Amino acid sequence: MTAFSAADVSLVERIAADLAHKPGPLLEVLHGVQHALGYVPADAVPVIARVLNLSRAEVHGVVTFYHHFRSTKPGRTIVQVCRAEACQSMNGAALEAHAKARLGVDYHGTTADGRYSLEPVYCLGNCALAPSVMIGDDIHGRVTPARFDALLEGEGA
Amino acid sequence: MTVTVYVPKDSSALSLGAEAVARAIEREAATRGEAVRLVRNGSRGLYFLEPMVEVMVAGERYAYGPVDVTDVPGLFDAGFLKGGSHPLGHGRTEAIPYLARQQRLTFARVGITDPASVADYLLHGGYVGLKNALAMAPSDIVKTVTDSGLRGRGGAAFPTGIKWKTVLDQPVEQKYVCCNADEGDSGTFSDRMIMEGDPFALIEGMTIAGLAVGATMGYIYARAEYPHACRALATAIDAARNANFLGDNIQGTGRRFDIEVRLGAGAYICGEETSMLESLEGKRGEVRAKPPLPAIEGLFGKPTVVNNVISLATVPVILAKGGEYYRDFGVGRSRGTLPLQLTGNLKRGGLVELAFGCSLRELLYDYAGGSATGRPLKAIQVGGPLGAYLPESQFDTVVDYEALAAIGALLGHGGIVAFDDTVDMAHMARYAMEFCATESCGKCTPCRIGSTRGQDVIADIKAGHRRDENLTLLNELLDTMQYGSLCGLGGMTPYPVRSALKHFPADFGPQRA
Ligand SMILES: Cc1cc2nc3c(=O)[nH]c(=O)nc-3n(C[C@H](O)[C@H](O)[C@H](O)COP(=O)(O)O)c2cc1C
Ligand code: SF4
Ligand code: FES
Numbered sequence: 001m002t003a004f005s006a007a008d009v010s011l012v013e014r015i016a017a018d019l020a021h022k023p024g025p026l027l028e029v030l031h032g033v034q035h036a037l038g039y040v041p042a043d044a045v046p047v048i049a050r051v052l053n054l055s056r057a058e059v060h061g062v063v064t065f066y067h068h069f070r071s072t073k074p075g076r077t078i079v080q081v082c083r084a085e086a087c088q089s090m091n092g093a094a095l096e097a098h099a100k101a102r103l104g105v106d107y108h109g110t111t112a113d114g115r116y117s118l119e120p121v122y123c124l125g126n127c128a129l130a131p132s133v134m135i136g137d138d139i140h141g142r143v144t145p146a147r148f149d150a151l152l153e154g155e156g157a
Numbered sequence: 158m159t160v161t162v163y164v165p166k167d168s169s170a171l172s173l174g175a176e177a178v179a180r181a182i183e184r185e186a187a188t189r190g191e192a193v194r195l196v197r198n199g200s201r202g203l204y205f206l207e208p209m210v211e212v213m214v215a216g217e218r219y220a221y222g223p224v225d226v227t228d229v230p231g232l233f234d235a236g237f238l239k240g241g242s243h244p245l246g247h248g249r250t251e252a253i254p255y256l257a258r259q260q261r262l263t264f265a266r267v268g269i270t271d272p273a274s275v276a277d278y279l280l281h282g283g284y285v286g287l288k289n290a291l292a293m294a295p296s297d298i299v300k301t302v303t304d305s306g307l308r309g310r311g312g313a314a315f316p317t318g319i320k321w322k323t324v325l326d327q328p329v330e331q332k333y334v335c336c337n338a339d340e341g342d343s344g345t346f347s348d349r350m351i352m353e354g355d356p357f358a359l360i361e362g363m364t365i366a367g368l369a370v371g372a373t374m375g376y377i378y379a380r381a382e383y384p385h386a387c388r389a390l391a392t393a394i395d396a397a398r399n400a401n402f403l404g405d406n407i408q409g410t411g412r413r414f415d416i417e418v419r420l421g422a423g424a425y426i427c428g429e430e431t432s433m434l435e436s437l438e439g440k441r442g443e444v445r446a447k448p449p450l451p452a453i454e455g456l457f458g459k460p461t462v463v464n465n466v467i468s469l470a471t472v473p474v475i476l477a478k479g480g481e482y483y484r485d486f487g488v489g490r491s492r493g494t495l496p497l498q499l500t501g502n503l504k505r506g507g508l509v510e511l512a513f514g515c516s517l518r519e520l521l522y523d524y525a526g527g528s529a530t531g532r533p534l535k536a537i538q539v540g541g542p543l544g545a546y547l548p549e550s551q552f553d554t555v556v557d558y559e560a561l562a563a564i565g566a567l568l569g570h571g572g573i574v575a576f577d578d579t580v581d582m583a584h585m586a587r588y589a590m591e592f593c594a595t596e597s598c599g600k601c602t603p604c605r606i607g608s609t610r611g612q613d614v615i616a617d618i619k620a621g622h623r624r625d626e627n628l629t630l631l632n633e634l635l636d637t638m639q640y641g642s643l644c645g646l647g648g649m650t651p652y653p654v655r656s657a658l659k660h661f662p663a664d665f666g667p668q669r670a
């Protein structure tokens with residue numbers, strides 16, 4: 001894993017300082033850091049705590065509470081497969097199994113080439129066109145295993 | 158002459174390639190030298206026809222769908238810009254039976270207007286409610302909402318006017334309006350459709366709420382899983398501010414209200430209102446004990462209106478047309494209309510807004526056309542992951558809060574998920590426990606531990622291990638969760654589990670003769 005550089009520290013400081021004036025800014029800051037770095041590194045926690053005048057434990061507690069915040073570096077693209085009921089009703093389980101097999105990782109895993117991280121998601125609000133996946137920021141409906149493969153090809157996999 | 162063509166920018170339309178279709182139409186028009194004005198509208202909610210392209214011809218809109226990129230040249234050849242006939246054509250959009258039979262009040266403009274344009278919103282009846290509200294005393298606004306009979310559409314169905322009155326009555330300077338846009342229930346997307354298709358309705362509703370209770374700041378707590386909705390909201394809020402519908406001097410009246418969007422972070426429990434408030438304050442989304450009610454001590458300890466997107470987006474039509482107008486729709490104590498979301502294994506999934514009182518069967522068969530797979534429907538889950546499973550014998554139940562409660566079910570946020578006869582209901586019951594375990598905020602034991610234990614017990618029952626003892630154990634566990642949990646996650650997970658057990662015992666392994 002790459003070290004947390006002085007540049008990273010100042011980036012995190014700047015993100016936190018820019019949002020510090022807002023009421024209850026911590027989630028906003030974590031979103032900002034994750035947006036910039038792809039995750040919230042453990043080394044960012046004390047920096048955020050210092051700028052926002054919170055304890056490290058408070059910041060760490062918030063990072064770990066939410067599924068969305070990651071403490072480890074993700075693959076270049078995050079692939080989210082919906083596990084919720086409406087997608088299950090359209091054989092989402094087969095799609096989940098296919099996605100794991102195709103990428104060769106389980107949920108929360110990252111492919112060896114660092115291209116993809118696979119994550120479960122509980123509803124993407126696309127329940128009339130199940131089953132659904134989200135690749136990066138792009139949502140896809142009525143995804144069959146074959147279409148899943150085609151979508152990854154489109155991503156250049 | 159320039160022709161207006163509509164291609165939705167709604168997430169579900171995008172999920173089937175609407176973006177590529179929009180680009181293809183632009184390209185094809187340029188190649189052929191046709192003048193086309195492309196509007197990126199919301200979805201009409203006929204998801205089985207998405208991507209659904211519409212063309213304005215002599216003041217009427219004509220629909221074509223589902224359109225694939227490869228269909229685009231053929232559509233031009235068929236003269237679709239003049240409403241020409243084509244195998245994908247459906248004639249006048251308004252005449253499509255799925256749409257024509259609906260009663261759209263909250264969704265009156267969704268799919269029709271340009272969600273980024275204040276001018277278009279005004280042209281279609283927008284901001285009439287706010288105009289009326291600006292001329293009314295706060296207590297009269299609250300009374301209008303109370304008279305309408307509107308009950309919270311987020312799930313708990315609490316009368317909105319009564320909640321607002323509590324906040325209005327607090328003699329405190331700083332108050333807040335918080336919109337719950339955390340829409341986490343499987344089988345729901347109506348909040349998303351409003352945010353993407355008619356965000357000004359939500360903005361107007363929140364502004365009216367602010368005037369009614371004396372709040373000058375509003376927050377929208379939106380899901381990280383809805384990036385398109387967040388972008389559409391941000392665009393609309395900027396547009397409203399530029400047009401003086403938000404800010405320090407709304408329409409020159411000296412009244413103040415502004416809105417900020419805050420992003421959640423993938424926690425289902427943050428849809429529970431007190432957890433949402435904790436999250437908005439930048440903390441772990443742990444549920445607060447009630448009392449105090451958020452209406453008395455809410456965001457940052459101040460009196461706070463917490464309402465769902467649909468509740469708030471319904472306020473403008475109530476203020477525009479009056480409480481009685483809205484109340485005249487519906488049955489019993491369920492007044493007005495409900496945007497129902499028909500999802501899962503259905504042939505024609507989509508959004509259907511109707512007055513309360515229609516039957517589930519009508520929705521499942523007349524609108525949705527039965528299962529997508531062509532197999533018999535075995536069960537539906539109504540009201541999200543904490544809602545009960547209903548067997549076919551209960552499909553004649555009508556959409557009405559009290560009618561659903563009478564059969565041990567709930568209406569929740571209006572989502573219906575359909576399953577065909579291949580579904581294993583013991584699996585779905587176990588999944589309900591798994592979901593509860595995954596999403597528990599961890600504050601109380603029955604929810605945190607009970608849901609993990611429950612998964613094992615259901616697996617054991619299914620496997621036939623000491624079946625009777627384990628069934629007794631499961632029932633005790635469900636009682637403990639139902640009566641010993643602080644909030645609805647632990648407290649209502651027993652609904653899907655119990656209903657699955659009750660209506661589909663055969664799925665839970667062989668019974669003793
Ligand atoms: C576990 C749980 C999850 C909930 N999720 C949501 C949600 O995603 N959206 C929502 O509006 N209400 C949700 N609610 C209901 C809220 O607590 C609250 O009742 C609602 O936001 C109030 O707004 P309304 O009166 O306009 O419905 C949830 C409740 C529970 C117990
Ligand atoms: S029931 Fe579950 S989610 Fe609700 S407060 Fe208790 S532990 Fe948290
Ligand atoms: S259940 Fe998968 S998108 Fe809603």
